[in-house]
Amino acid sequence: MTEAYDLVVIGAGSGGVRAARMASSHGARVAIIEEYRVGGTCVIRGCVPKKLFVYASRFSEVFDIAGSFGWSVDASFDWATLLANKNKEIDRLENAYVSTLEKWDVEIIRDRGVIEGPNAVRLKNADRVLEAKHILVATGGHPFKPAIQGADLAITSNEAFHLETLPDSILIEGGGYIAVEFAGIFAGLGVKTTLAYRGDRILRGFDDDMRVGLEEGMRSRGINFIYNACTERLEQADKGIRAIFSDGQDHRYGAVMYATGRVPNTMGLGLENAGVQLTPRGAVAVDKFSATNVASIHAVGDVTDRVALTPIAIREGAAFVETIFNSNPTAVDHSLIPTAVFSEPELGVLGLTEAQAAMVCDIDVYVARFRPMMNTLSDKPERMVLKLITEKGGGKVLGCHILGPGAGEMIQLVAIPMAMGANKADFDRAVAVHPTAAEELVTFKAPNYTYTNGEKDL
Template sequence: MMEYDFDLIVIGAGSGGVRAARVAAAHGANVAVAEEHRVGGTCVIRGCVPKKMLVYGSHFAEDVRDAAHYGWNLGETSFEWETLRDNINADVDRLEGLYTNTLDNNDVELFRERATISGPNKVMLQSGREVSSRYILVATGAWPMVPKVPGAELGITSNEVFYLEKLPRRVMIAGAGYIANEFAGIFHALGCHVTVVNRSDQILRGYDEQIRDRLLQISTQKGIEFIFNANFERIEKKDDETLRVHFDEHPGCDTDLLLFAIGRSPKIEGLGLEEAGVKIDDKGAIMVDADYRSSVPSIFAIGDVTNRVQLTPVAIREGQAFADAIFGNKPTRVDYATIPSAVFSSPPMAGVGFTEREAREQFGAVKIYTSDFRPMRNVLAGRQERSLYKLVVHAETDVVLGIHMISPDAPEILQAAAIAVKARLTKAQFDETIALHPSMAEELVLMR
């Protein structure tokens, strides 16, 4: 048999790549990982983890205001962006150390440099060293997209937002997906004037319409400004270092910070994939089969780079399935049918299963149950913000096809509720479950 330097080389040390490397090594494989940035990938270093910490930090603004209604006299308060920023980045450093330790503890060799594919079984490192491997796994994730308009380089993406020197007074966010709405809530709570600009007339396309409409209503009431059906024409820097943003059919706007959150594309540029014979689809994603194998039998891909589902837990499951199948003799495939997701907006959204529109398109008649209420905490705090829970139920079988909600702690509640949807429980079984009172979660079993 042909000799290789490694059994597996993983390009990309994000959550999916690290899981695949660790599990493959545990099965006895000789594994190496190449990472040109930092170990941990998008989620840990410049994505969901530091962003969730920003969400926590921004929520204290409302907590402080609400505290007075609960009898707390806190006196004068102030916020220091630098403290929050530096503490978050310090914890990111800690997490990177843990991910690196995971590789070390499993005897995975780490190349801290860029790697490109130089053949079906070969990888060229930036240092000039070429190494061979029986299998290559591409797990390079995705990268923020930036519009191709004059002056786009004056804006930033979610990669840079965690390192701002100071908190801007005005923030313009391009896009209306989950990243855009999350940062809109964060910056608004921290005292910035936020303007969200989108090229279409809706936010959060693909999410349940009632839930996303409620978020738009709440966000607008909070003071977040939305500009719809707007396309960027050019961006200019003014003499005072602020930005002037020009649109095609809307008046221009001034801002101190322009954040592009218009989507993410697979990070494959310059990897040598097409030269090696790997097929790429029209969206720039690596085409793989159900077992993550590309058009080249020795090259596999998982996670955002395949553009299936851009979620960290999905990439982790795919990495586990790949390693178990190839090195553990345990053929496994990921079930993509019922994946819960959340938007850590203000308030957060969460959902699993079919939206109402999707259910009607596939099954025809469905039953919809909703609970529209003001959380107890908001009542005493004097805030009018209302929560909305929604069950989508099959009209004939009574199976709960989807659960969608916008409410404080919605993601925490939905994780358990997602098990019920996965298990195909019925509305009757929800009704038979005794409510946990007083809680917001009890509304899930009280809808009639």
Template sequence: MSFDYDLFVIGGGSGGVRAARVAAATGAKVALAEEYRMGGTCVIRGCVPKKLMVFASEFPNAIEDAQAYGWDVSSGDFDWTDFRTKMHAELDRLEGIYRRLLDGSSVRAYDARATIKDEHTVTLSTGEDITAKHILIAVGGRPVKPELVNVDLGITSNEIFLLEDLPKSILIIGGGYIACEFAGILNGLGVEVTQYYRGAQILRGFDDEARGLIADQMRDKGVNLHCGTNILEMERRDGKIWTKATNGTEATFDQVMFATGRTPNVEGLGLENVGVNVGRLGEIIVDEYNQTNVPSIYAVGDVTDRVQLTPVAIREAMAFVETVFKGNPTPVDHELIPSAVFTQPEYGAVGLTEEQARDQEPIEVYTSSFRPMQTLFAGREDRVLMKLIVSQATRKVLGVHIVAPQAGEMIQMVGIAVKMGATKEDFDRVCAVHPTMAEELVTMKSPTRTA
């Protein structure tokens, strides 16, 4: 059978674009459809604009620290309009790069929505049917709101970057990394931030000790964080949003943001037309080679709801091309993935939490928590945490957890050692770099506790 393309990719985010480009480099004829903007969640409404907002939000503390170090400086007002204009100009620039990369790779890009018609055919929103030997679904995920009367009065992480004006006050619902990151960002930009989370502690799934330190410091920095609390009611009153919480609190805010989870973006995609298996949340079920139960259809990235991280989607895309277009069956490796949460303080982690590890085997836990030199000198009460989880039997470092400024930068390097199977003694053999925060990772000689 003759096809229009060897590969048709649905979705122009990090995973889809990488797969299209690398497949085309093998000589395959490739096309890609994106209904919104090239770059996907990460570039357009996720990692990149969020990190720019993190940078912006950290300047008030930096200016205070500069004063403590003898600089005659002062902080003026934050100009949201000016910042937002520059941020979107940067996103436009990055989207242009994505488009040029596709064009330079001879990938045909369609600015249209694509849905699956049959196992080898997609239908574009222009009405055109296109056939392909292989179809790759890389449509990502989207934020979801809870079922609540007047829930549309609130926004999600998609809209936060598009606000015309920065609110004076905001209620953030949720306790995951998105909720906590934006609580810190908006607090740093001068917004009065209240955060409700229905669970007992924020950042569920991460290390308990790290979660506790982050929650304490968020409160110390001015975030009005309430755990064990959820929203019951909301309505528009006098131009603001009135809310009632499960703890009985009634309060009014300029804005309410829901960060209550994300779901695979499969609605209306046409999966039922070919019988692609999906899970309880709509996630596309794939094997270790990213293949669905329909042999010609594959999926990578957040739409599979495995590990929702941009670099993971890219690695899955590379494994897909190795398997399908290079004849080198390559399973996806989801073990020991380093990650960073851009809370304030920042959190970097790789491997098991203390709770996960102690349920698996006997462990030693090494911890060091202290006030770092830079902010101690400036008179701030900030604390950092360095934590190693070590197997008693093999001496392997099973997990590393860092709560500190630039924790994401540190965990990238530490992740290499953990991925290589480094032992506690390997860490001990490394000479410390002094004076740094990270030197604690190689100078902790006695376990804090065993479990």
């Protein structure tokens, strides 16, 4: 049996759902195919459950300083309760996604879609072939595991959301935002946590002050670091897993988690049947309009390996619909994207790092370091760091980097003036809200130091 649609979307994650809903609003007949759960990585086993776990992990730190405010706290943590409440919230969100699609008359098909040609998608488990004027691939990605002996003993972020019990200790391998976020989560929940990374410092590509400050904050929370090494093999051990490292170290952990990147979900999709080109990393190759080399097939989100962020997938899905179903060619600007890392302490970053900006033009660098007000009644020494990078002489703001409580919320608001091309004087005109940490961004008087011709001025 063959059925005809204007659009068939493969993958009901953030990008696919947005595209399906919007295309239907333009009068298109739309079907969306999903083999797991509606909502995709972010909703089901990514951003949303992770943030809930982050909230849970931060209570222990609040309890630590509660005494300085006169509170006596006798608290205990129950993993099963957190897990059950998390699952309840994810079910609610999935139902909301489903309701939205149904409201817009999008047909939801619970199956695996395999492309059979430029305009045909076969449902693997049902005897149906969907004829599609347009096909949108929005299948996202999955966690990468290294091909080493015993890798099957380890978990990834997928399984971390469903552990029946918390381990007594955990090794997390990786140095990116997923690794540091889960290190903070497990440490905050009382798990002895070690982070191993093949490089010499976490968060490669971030501003150096943020990298150093975050590591210091993580160490102060009891997280151990193993640098310039990675696991060569894993073995089952008594009450845990034995990890043998490339530098000769050998340790036992209650669990091992790989946070070593993600891989686009392109295997088994039948892309070769339509002649769709892939990148060397196995992602769907697309142009700025998310078009593949096959006119009827587009792709958005993590499967394209451009920017693996939920808001970007949503924008790409919307831009695809504008281009194809509203005769309004629209490309997503990937040049200025705010990012939050929900580590402990938290990070919010936007624009160029100090090193990057110094290679572009002469710059001024403004830096503030201070104890968050919540810590001032306690003996907790940790400091916030706020950095603003501008063109020399108070010119255009090129980068903003924040380490500390509320950094993610702050950077979202900073993204507005920076997207408008704000300069230092625009920030100076803003009246400070006192007492807040964010007021530092609008009260910088003079740069702490400058760069000329790529060199730091003495």
